[in-house]
Amino acid sequence: MVDVLADKRTATRFRILVEIADRQPAVSQGEVANAVGVTSQAVSEYIRELVEDGLVTKEGRSRYRVTKEGVDWLLRTSADVRRYADRVSEDVLGAVQEDAAIALGAVESGDTVTLSMRGGLLHAAPGDDGPATGVATTDADEGEEVGVTGFEGIIDLDPGEVTVYQIPSVRSGGSDAVDADRLRDAVADADLVLAAGVEAVVALRQADTEPDTAFAAGEVAAEAASRGQRVVVVAVADAIGRVTDPLRDGTANYRVTDLT
Template identity: 75%
Template sequence: MADVLSDKRSATRFRILVEIADRQPAVSQGEIADAVGVTTQAVSEYIRELTEEGLVEKEGRSRYRITKEGVDWLLRTADDVRRYADRVTEDVLGSVQEDAAIATGDISQGDTVTLDMREGLLHATPGEEGPATGVATTDAAAGEDVGVTGFEGIIDLAPGSVTVYQVPPVRSGGSNEVALDELAAEASRANLVLAAGVEAVVALRKTDTEPATTFAVGDVAADAASRGLEVVVVATADAVGRVTDPLRDAGATYEVVDL
């Protein structure tokens, strides 16, 4: 869950900063109190804290302005909220739609099942044992696909991350310049390994690792991370931008590392 949604105080702090940014520089604490649903005294205390932390600056009586640091914090936090909302939109249960899951045991139509995500795929376990449940619409043996509807609860899914390892282009030595032991170790820890560029593919093959795909790598990595997977992308330096652009657009957590 986004940190700002972890408790009421954090959420109120976020909302008040948004209201200040929207109303600056003439800020009516009474109007903010009405908008947020707290007392004027509480708004005054929050503004004092935000000012002390350098997120808001006071320009005069009832005149406040959000600082550059405040804007940066607000953008980062809003992005966290957006990513969380996107995940909830995809994974929150409670609609009447039917979805498919992998049965972890024998299931009969009408059984209540517990739902969870494993390796990016929805799984259904016989019985009501977790925070997310549904009702089977088909019969299935363990390992088969089973239809599920009547969703209730929220699937606990922590977003994964992507590490992009740069490989020099062939004109600069290519795969011969890669620390293969380090690459092998990083690839072995990942849920999914992808490659962008010939030099990257060759480097992985030198570690006896075959990438899952070499096409649309950035999009695949972003989707996998959104499903909770830890992804390693090995990319030729010339191809890194084509990988990171989709990751950035999707709001995925990633870092770029030289090998």
């Protein structure tokens, strides 16, 4: 369990810091107490500790601001909570849902199947040999989709990763400023190659690579990485924010590097 959910005090500390960030700089301790469900005296004590720990700064009577360190802690903790919620949703609650998988052999309704993730897609093989299993709810031949429920275990899935290569806009040299050989090597082992911006599409084509898509690159990369895919995004400098925002909101490991 993530630290913020490990004990009530840490969870309350997190919630109070969120309320301060939402209301700053004029922070009513009474309003925070009502929102969190504790006494005003307790809020005062928590705020004192947050100030001592450098997560909040006091600017005057009832005036507080979350510090850079406080923002960083909130971001890290929020990411931990999000990952925990995703695990509950996908690994725990998913066990009572029905999903579709690609059959790796003939399957009949009621059969136990072994589940695996291949190419970012769920697959089901006859039998119960794997660490993750389910029960088929439909009949299917090999290559067809099969309904699966009763999920047990955890699918063996290496975490995906995203590498975002930044290239200049056309007014700053565009694709002509990109080393085509270096770009060709960069995408060689990728499961998915995406482009954000016309300059990125042209640069990839000059490296003998056609992007899998040139639309919603950030969202596609985040989804693919969550399914264990290695993703390369080539993005014009002006589009970097639109690519990294969905990655930051998701659980993918990503890095941004310059390709010029």
